[in-house]
Amino acid sequence: MDERLGQSGDTPRRLDGADAPEGVGAPPKFCNRCGVAWDPAWTACPNCARNDRLRASAPGPRTHRQGQRPLRTALCLYFALLGTSAVGIILVTAEALDEPSAWIFVGVADTILVLLWLGGTFRRVRPALAEFARPGWYPLSAALACATCAVAAIFVKAMVSWLRVEELVYTETFFKGGYGWATVILMVCVQPAIIEEIAFRGVILDALAGALGVRDAVIVSSLMFMILHLSVVSFPPLLLIGLVLGWVRVRSGSLYPCMVLHFVHNGLVVLCEMGGW
Amino acid sequence: MSTTTCPHCQAANALGAEFCEQCGKALPAVASAGPRVVAGQDLAATDAGQTVQAEQLRKRAGQATVALVAVGLLSLLGGILVYVLLRGDKHAGELALQFLVINVGLAVIYVALGVWARFNPLPAAIVGLVLFVTIIAINAALAPATLASGIIVKVIIIFALAKAIHAGTQFRRLKAQMGQTGAAGAA
Numbered sequence: 001m002d003e004r005l006g007q008s009g010d011t012p013r014r015l016d017g018a019d020a021p022e023g024v025g026a027p028p029k030f031c032n033r034c035g036v037a038w039d040p041a042w043t044a045c046p047n048c049a050r051n052d053r054l055r056a057s058a059p060g061p062r063t064h065r066q067g068q069r070p071l072r073t074a075l076c077l078y079f080a081l082l083g084t085s086a087v088g089i090i091l092v093t094a095e096a097l098d099e100p101s102a103w104i105f106v107g108v109a110d111t112i113l114v115l116l117w118l119g120g121t122f123r124r125v126r127p128a129l130a131e132f133a134r135p136g137w138y139p140l141s142a143a144l145a146c147a148t149c150a151v152a153a154i155f156v157k158a159m160v161s162w163l164r165v166e167e168l169v170y171t172e173t174f175f176k177g178g179y180g181w182a183t184v185i186l187m188v189c190v191q192p193a194i195i196e197e198i199a200f201r202g203v204i205l206d207a208l209a210g211a212l213g214v215r216d217a218v219i220v221s222s223l224m225f226m227i228l229h230l231s232v233v234s235f236p237p238l239l240l241i242g243l244v245l246g247w248v249r250v251r252s253g254s255l256y257p258c259m260v261l262h263f264v265h266n267g268l269v270v271l272c273e274m275g276g277w
Numbered sequence: 278m279s280t281t282t283c284p285h286c287q288a289a290n291a292l293g294a295e296f297c298e299q300c301g302k303a304l305p306a307v308a309s310a311g312p313r314v315v316a317g318q319d320l321a322a323t324d325a326g327q328t329v330q331a332e333q334l335r336k337r338a339g340q341a342t343v344a345l346v347a348v349g350l351l352s353l354l355g356g357i358l359v360y361v362l363l364r365g366d367k368h369a370g371e372l373a374l375q376f377l378v379i380n381v382g383l384a385v386i387y388v389a390l391g392v393w394a395r396f397n398p399l400p401a402a403i404v405g406l407v408l409f410v411t412i413i414a415i416n417a418a419l420a421p422a423t424l425a426s427g428i429i430v431k432v433i434i435i436f437a438l439a440k441a442i443h444a445g446t447q448f449r450r451l452k453a454q455m456g457q458t459g460a461a462g463a464a
Contacts, residue, residue, distance in 0.1 A: 026288070026298075026299065028298035028299070029298065029299055029300075029301065030296055030297065030298055030299070030300070030301035031296065031298075032290060032291065032294035032295060032296050032297070032298050033294070033295055033296065034295075034296065035295070035296035035301050035302075035303065037301070038298075071403070071442070071446065075403070075406075075407070078407060079410070082410070082411055082414055083414075085415075085418075086414050086415065086417070086418040087418075089415065089418040089419060090418050093418070093419060163374070163375050163378055208403075211399075211446060211449070212399060212400050212403075216397065216399075216400045219400065220400045220403055220404055223404045223407070223408075224404070224407055227404075227407055227408050227411050228411070230411070230415060232379045232382055232383065233379075235382065235386075
């Protein structure tokens with residue numbers, strides 16, 4: 001007996017559980033929502049279930065209300081993060097703090113701000129945090145991180161030698177301030193991977209998708225990510241990383257592969273510095 | 278009628294099904310005759326009014342192109358001027374080259390945003406505003422005295438970009454509403 005059709009003598013049931021109207025009774029050979037070939041052993045279409053889960057975690061408004069003030073949310077968070085960076089620069093310029101301490105100050109302030117914004121937009125961002133993505137996304141993210149790191153390293157080296165500017169070396173900056181490896185890993189790898197991803201691929205991308213559509217939202221959030229790093233010399237590789245992260249976020253439906261990609265990218269940068277490359 | 282017939286194999290399917298359960302081919306979409314979307318306070322209620330309003334909003338959003346290209350040209354001119362004035366100086370010559378390259382890069386970005394704004398004004402205006410305000414903020418953080426210089430021009434550009442963003446948002450809302458009423462009319 002096919003469970004989907006219920007007991008003998010019952011009204012035949014539709015694939016979504018509702019009673020089927022008269023004339024629709026033959027066992028289906030294809031799912032009527034996604035068209036995939038139907039296995040008689042199924043009680044529900046696994047393809048539709050997976051698509052529903054991905055749709056729930058995709059960026060964009062779930063209700064009309066959630067689409068009403070998306071731009072303001074995205075822009076306010078961006079300008080708040082810009083404000084902390086500006087304060088950090090002022091503290092260094094005024095010699096109130098040294099560079100690594102200012103960096104830590106900005107990192108802590110950004111963490112607080114992003115978590116506050118996340119609290120206010122949690123219902124919208126929650127699906128992306130609840131979705132863990134297929135296991136294949138994680139090694140793919142790590143591989144993409146290797147590619148983006150290689151491109152960034154080549155480009156930055158070329159620009160530094162051409163323009164004869166001083167290259168920023170994260171490890172040296174923190175060691176000079178008396179900080180150790182734990183601080184370097186935390187402030188260069190862990191904190192940006194978690195907080196920047198929640199900010200740009202979580203709150204901002206989701207808010208922009210409501211106003212611009214997903215494709216334009218990925219482009220705009222990547223450009224905002226690039227600009228906030230405040231390094232014109234590194235703009236092209238930052239844009240590339242932002243676009244790759246946005247693509248991973250949209251296709252995987254989860255923030256975790258993005259965090260892995262960001263962590264591995266920054267980790268490789270630190271490793272390259274250790275190796276003197 | 279609570280069933281729909283597949284045009285490929287003539288099998289009966291439940292109303293609302295997207296694919297035929299027997300042959301697997303896509304069924305023709307049925308436009309839903311949902312309630313007519315009520316126009317917002319700022320949006321015209323008639324088709325003719327909406328068309329005129331859409332054109333006006335599109336023109337206003339297109340002001341972003343002018344603002345962005347103007348900023349790009351100003352950046353380029355500023356970079357060239359500083360380079361020409363300081364390139365002969367032994368100490369400042371290298372800095373002048375870096376300043377020129379950065380300003381040329383910014384000019385290229387602004388002009389590219391201006392071109393993008395011709396086709397898609399809303400995202401281009403958002404990015405243009407973000408970039409412009411970021412540069413002003415960072416310059417002010419490094420040298421607070423520069424905040425006041427050219428303040429009128431800065432305010433005009435920020436105002437123009439903000440207006441373009443507002444017009445772009447209204448235009449998209451109006452387009453979405455015109456699309457919905459068009460679909461309801463055809464059903």
